[in-house]
Amino acid sequence: MRRLFTLVFLTLSSGLFSRACEVQIIPSSIVVRYGDSLSANCTSSSCKQVIGIGWESSSGGTGLQEGVFSLPLKIERVTDWEIAPMCYIAVPEQLSKKLQVTLYQMPESMYMSQPSSQMVEGQQYPIECHINNVAPVGNLSLVLLKGSEKFHTETFTESSSNPQNISSYFTLTAHRDDNENEIWCQAQLNLWPDDQGPPPMKSESRRMTVLYPPTFIESANETVEVSANGHISLNCTATGNPKPIYTWRFSYPVQEEVNNQQMNESILTSSFHLQGTYSCTASNSQGSSTKYFTVIETPVDRTSFIAIVAAFVFVGVLLVIGGLYYVKQDGTFCFKGQGPSEVI
Structure with a gap:
């Protein structure tokens, strides 16, 4: 009966001891490049009655080391892709824990x-x-x-x-x-x-290198107002690959005035001001696009001219009225408020 009691006591105390004792690995996980070194430490600081500690590993294994409470693992060169070091502690029961190793290699x-x-x-x-x-x-x-x-x-x-x-x-x-x-x-x-x-x-x-058809920087058709004897500048610049080639088209009279210009330029500038519609076509191997310009003459501002004419008319009217009022039939002037003898 005493033997049975002793066996039960030892079994229960061993179970309680196992739950209190843990294997600790520092660090618990490690990332290492293929061919580099690896080091970790296994400890049993929370354990008592430790018989010994050991490392099982395809490289750097130590076997059971008796009478120690911590044991380092050192591998000078890690070359095993399946490496999985495990630390174990020999107590009344054997406890173990694996070191999580991630072995990596950058692309060759x-x-x-x-x-x-x-x-x-x-x-x-x-x-x-x-x-x-x-x-x-x-x-x-x-x-x-x-x-x-x-x-x-x-x-x-x-x-x-x-x-x-x-x-x-x-x-x-x-x-x-x-x-x-x-x-x-x-x-x-x-x-x-x-x-x-x-x-x-x-x-x-x-x-x-991406080929694409021409697209005008300012895509909308334009209406351009030009004053008499003014200058016009029509901008037909477009983006495209290959670089666009430009072609201008307009009425024949205008053609005669600009025939010396380079007709493949993206901007057309001239002193002529003939009204009409001008078209510009930008083209390359991927396609073409046409833009239209409507040129009209700016209405003349006649405000100043009318004011000057009105001033002259006003002065003329005053002179006429004055003549009727002050000039006598014999051509002499008579001013109101002066006596009969005061005749010029």
Whole structure:
């Protein structure tokens, strides 16, 4: 009976001890680059009656070290992609805990295909990004950038910890704003919180050439008022790739006055002021667009002229009235208020 009581007591005390004793690894997880060193420490500070501590690992294992309460793990060069070090503590029961190791390797190389030597606005073009020998793929994000814009982002769900080759395919719709912009792929390993990790790796950038038809900077048709003997300036400037060629058309009399001008210029300037409609066509290999200018003569401001004429008329009227009132039949003047002898 006494033996049974002793066995039950030892079993219960062992269970309570196990719940109070924990294996602690500092740090509890570690991120290490392939080929770099690794170090961690296992401790049993909360445990009593510790027989010993040991590390089990494919590299750097220590075996059971008796009479210690902490034991470091040191690996000079981590090369095992499946490494999973485990610390164990020998007490009346054996306790163990694994060190979480994330082993990574940045891509050995990256490559992005050239979309096309020349792209046409509105058409779609395939783009391929290739990443060689990267790990772990589950932490990889691939970003396609054009200029400062993130055009596409892709993540991967592979669970393997070994390095892999990754290929990704995108479709780009060409736009005139992309002309002369650079495009490239960027690989990022997100190994720490908030998507932190080693500096991203970039592929060689590709410069895009996008062909698009002419578009006038000021697209609306214009009405231009010109004063007599004034100058006109008609602006037909357009953007386009290739650079637009300009053609002006107008009535024959005007043609004679401007035949010495270069008719392929975007701005037409002249001192003539013949009224009429002028058209400008901007064209390139991708299309053409026409803009119309209606030239009219500015109405003459006759306010000053009318005022001057009115002044002269007013003075003339005063003279006529004065003549009727003061001039006698014999041509002499007679002023009111003077006697008969006061005749000039």
